[in-house]
Amino acid sequence: MLIPQSQQFDIWSDKLTIPVLALDIVIFTIYKWELCILVTKRNEDNIHGYSLPGSIVAKWYSLSENFDEVLKRKTGITHGVYKEQLYTFWENSARDPRGHVIALAYYALVKAESLLSQVDFTLVDIVTVEQFMKLHIFYEHDEIFRYALKRLKDKLWYTDIVKNILSEEFRISEMQKMYEIILGRSLDKLNFQKKIFSLGIVTETWKKDTSTNRPAKLYRFVEKKQLKFIDML
Amino acid sequence: MLIPQSQQFDIWSDKLTIPVLALDIVIFTIYKWELCILVTKRNEDNIHGYSLPGSIVAKWYSLSENFDEVLKRKTGITHGVYKEQLYTFWENSARDPRGHVIALAYYALVKAESLLSQVDFTLVDIVTVEQFMKLHIFYEHDEIFRYALKRLKDKLWYTDIVKNILSEEFRISEMQKMYEIILGRSLDKLNFQKKIFSLGIVTETWKKDTSTNRPAKLYRFVEKKQLKFIDML
DNA sequence: CCAAAAGTGTTACTGATACACCCATGA
DNA sequence: TCATGGGTGTATCAGTAACACTTTTGG
Numbered sequence: 144m145l146i147p148q149s150q151q152f153d154i155w156s157d158k159l160t161i162p163v164l165a166l167d168i169v170i171f172t173i174y175k176w177e178l179c180i181l182v183t184k185r186n187e188d189n190i191h192g193y194s195l196p197g198s199i200v201a202k203w204y205s206l207s208e209n210f211d212e213v214l215k216r217k218t219g220i221t222h223g224v225y226k227e228q229l230y231t232f233w234e235n236s237a238r239d240p241r242g243h244v245i246a247l248a249y250y251a252l253v254k255a256e257s258l259l260s261q262v263d264f265t266l267v268d269i270v271t272v273e274q275f276m277k278l279h280i281f282y283e284h285d286e287i288f289r290y291a292l293k294r295l296k297d298k299l300w301y302t303d304i305v306k307n308i309l310s311e312e313f314r315i316s317e318m319q320k321m322y323e324i325i326l327g328r329s330l331d332k333l334n335f336q337k338k339i340f341s342l343g344i345v346t347e348t349w350k351k352d353t354s355t356n357r358p359a360k361l362y363r364f365v366e367k368k369q370l371k372f373i374d375m376l
Numbered sequence: 377m378l379i380p381q382s383q384q385f386d387i388w389s390d391k392l393t394i395p396v397l398a399l400d401i402v403i404f405t406i407y408k409w410e411l412c413i414l415v416t417k418r419n420e421d422n423i424h425g426y427s428l429p430g431s432i433v434a435k436w437y438s439l440s441e442n443f444d445e446v447l448k449r450k451t452g453i454t455h456g457v458y459k460e461q462l463y464t465f466w467e468n469s470a471r472d473p474r475g476h477v478i479a480l481a482y483y484a485l486v487k488a489e490s491l492l493s494q495v496d497f498t499l500v501d502i503v504t505v506e507q508f509m510k511l512h513i514f515y516e517h518d519e520i521f522r523y524a525l526k527r528l529k530d531k532l533w534y535t536d537i538v539k540n541i542l543s544e545e546f547r548i549s550e551m552q553k554m555y556e557i558i559l560g561r562s563l564d565k566l567n568f569q570k571k572i573f574s575l576g577i578v579t580e581t582w583k584k585d586t587s588t589n590r591p592a593k594l595y596r597f598v599e600k601k602q603l604k605f606i607d608m609l
Numbered sequence: 610c611c612a613a614a615a616g617t618g619t620t621a622c623t624g625a626t627a628c629a630c631c632c633a634t635g636a
Numbered sequence: 637t638c639a640t641g642g643g644t645g646t647a648t649c650a651g652t653a654a655c656a657c658t659t660t661t662g663g
Contacts, residue, residue, distance in 0.1 A: 152385050152392045159385045162435045163394055164478065202395045202476050206466045231464045231480055233439045243435050245397065247464055316642075333644070334626065341624080357633040357642045549615075566617070567653060574651080590615045590660040 154199070162245050166206070166213050167197030167284060169229075169250040169291035170220075172258045173308055174269060178324050180288070181218055181258075181267045185281050192279035195287060196267060200247065210249055219263035225252040225307035229291055234282050246282070250291040252307040296326055303344040306364040314352050314359040315339070344370065387432070395478050399439070399446050400430030400517060402462075402483040402524035403453075405491045406541055407502060411557050413521070414451055414491075414500045418514050425512035428520060429500060433480065443482055452496035458485040458540035462524055467515050479515070483524040485540040529559055536577040539597040547585050547592040548572070577603065 154163050170181040182193040196217035200209050206228070214220050229248040262269070270278070275288065298304045305321050319335045339345060346365050351358040387396050403414040415426040429450035433442050439461070448454050462481040495502075503511070508521065531537045538554050552568045572578060579598050584591040 146391060146393070150391055152389065154392070154394050156385065158379060158383055159387070159392075160379070160435055161387050161394075161396055162433060164397055200395060200478070202393055205468065206464070206478070228464060231439070231461060235438065245433070245439070314642085331625095331627070332642085333628095336643090338625085353634090355642080356635055356640050359642055547615090564653070564655085565615085566655095569616090571652085586661085588615085589613050589662050592615060 162243050164200040164245050164247055165197050165234075166200050166209055166247045166249065167195040167282075167287060168210070168214060168217075168226075169195055169248070169288055170214075170218065170224075170253060170258075171250060171291070171295060172253045172255045172269075173321060173324055174255045174258075176320075176324060177271045177273075178327075179269050179271050180275055181262070182270055182275065182278070183217065183267055187281060190279070192281050193268075193275075193284075194281040195284045197246070206247070214251070218261075218267050220253065220258065220261045222261075223253060223257040225304065226250075227294070229287065229294060232283055232287065246287070248287045248291070250295065252295070252304065254308050299325060300338070301342070303342075303364050303370065306344075309364075312348055312350065312352075312361040312363050314361060315345075316359065318345070318362070395476050397433040397478050397480055398430050398467075399433050399442055399480045399482065400428040400515075400520060401443070401447060401450075401459075402428055402481070402521055403447075403451065403457075403486060403491075404483060404524070404528060405486045405488045405502075406554060406557055407488045407491075409553075409557060410504045410506075411560075412502050412504050413508055414495070415503055415508065415511070416450065416500050420514060423512070425514050426501075426508075426517075427514040428481075428517045430479070439480070447484070451494075451500050453486065453491065453494045455494075456486060456490040458537065459483070460527070462520065462527060465516055465520065479520070481520045481523070483528065485528070485537065487541050532558060533571070534575070536575075536597050536603065539577075542597075545581055545583065545585075545594045545596050547594060548578075549592065551578070551595070 152159060172179055172181075181196060183196050185192055185194050196213065198213040198217060200206075201212070204212070207226070210226055211221075214224065226249055229250055232246045232248060234244045234246050258269075272288075272292065276285075280288075295304070299322055305318060305325075308321060309318060315336055316332075318339065319330055319332070322335065323329055344364055345362040348361045348363050350361040352361050385392060405412055405414075414429055416429050418425055418427050429446065431446040431450060433439070434445070437445070440459070443459055444454075447457065459482055462483055465479045465481060467477045467479050491502075505521075505525065509518075513521075528537070532555055538551060538558075541554060542551060548569055549565075551572065552563055552565065555568065556562050577597055578595040581594045581596050583594040585594050
């Protein structure tokens with residue numbers, strides 16, 4: 144399906160009556176006990192700022208394939224990623240100098256070790272969410288970020304999404320720590336366990352982790368098929 | 377921004393590297409005490425079937441404007457509509473003979489009287505959801521429908537979305553009836569009231585509706601600003 | 610007075626929240 | 637033996653669900 148560039152239509156041409164679709168990604172990870180995301184440095188009209196990694200959606204490929212391709216080309220990450228579509232935004236022309244772009248927003252969750260070993264840091268920076276909120280953000284990517292963060296926080300309580308940033312076997316306290324970092328607040332130990340167990344997303348391994356004073360039980364996530372909640376799509 | 381058709385690029389051309397974006401709408405209404413939606417009759421390759429009203433998204437207009445335009449052109453409806461974006465689907469080429477289309481799905485809620493007075497029935501049919509599920513549906517519009525129905529059902533319990541199909545002033549029993557029709561099951565009277573009142577979406581008018589034996593209190597929805605729940609986007 | 614629909618009470622159960630305490634281990 | 641997490645108990649409160657009863661009107 145590859146066509147010589149010279150024969151391709153100019154997608155920014157006024158002779159084209161359909162909008163260009165971009166795919167932008169909020170990539171979350173937990174790094175040094177903080178919730179972080181990846182950002183791309185940008186200079187538009189001599190204004191220095193940041194945006195989310197993103198690119199134009201290509202024809203002939205599914206949205207999932209487009210996601211993988213954008214992620215790879217803009218960050219270097221090729222595997223070990225949880226992805227989920229968020230929302231489709233219209234980026235109005237005042238903000239986007241290129242013209243009328245529709246932004247298909249995704250968010251992703253990656254383990255820090257996995258991310259660090261794959262990311263090309265000449266392409267992107269890693270920033271904490273606190274830092275991000277003080278940056279100058281291009282397009283409407285700050286809005287996309289807020290939406291992604293809300294979705295991530297909400298999903299903790301009714302899915303096993305956190306498994307994408309935990310190891311195979313883990314102690315409940317490690318899991319709780321992840322929740323606390325993402326939510327930005329501390330949680331009650333026992334109440335957390337009751338909630339998680341009632342969700343039915345974890346199961347005991349009957350092993351112990353003896354790396355701390357008192358050994359802790361190790362858990363793992365149950366198979367997808369055995370989960371009772373159904374997450375459409 | 378109008379360009380003579382002769383000068384426009386062919387959006388289906390292989391020389392175009394970006395996908396075409398379509399906007400498809402699940403239009404719900406309650407008609408004759410049943411939950412119904414609007415469908416478009418289609419014949420593709422001599423196969424008779426139905427699809428959701430939809431069209432190609434045009435450049436230079438916001439998604440909201442595109443929605444209004446599609447709705448008007450494909451159904452005749454121009455006003456009195458609640459709209460909400462659902463999800464963006466990739467319609468794989470096997471199902472969509474035109475090629476690679478990305479479908480931006482919306483759903484809408486319209487009062488039956490408003491719908492009936494506006495709809496052009498040479499363009500669309502009105503079917504109950506039961507009937508719809510037995511029809512031959514083109515593209516992946518049956519999947520979009522199921523997703524829309526789930527969203528609609530969920531939203532009843534934490535928003536005032538139902539106000540789009542109720543009159544200004546109404547009795548709680550009328551409201552309950554709407555919920556029952558949409559959810560497809562009956563609800564307990566008192567429990568329903570407790571739930572709705574705790575949501576804080578309705579307020580008393582101190583008027584009575586005397587059209588039945590025992591007069592009923594009339595309620596109305598509270599102003600948007602006074603609602604405590606925040607619905608992002 | 611009876612049918613129809615409005616309107617209210619009670620109880621049991623479940624889950625969320627807050628707080629308090631004991632336990633097993635290494636240093 | 638004590639500091640450090642791991643692990644558990646319990647009371648309260650709010651929300652959910654099921655069921656039963658009373659009230660007000662028109663005919």
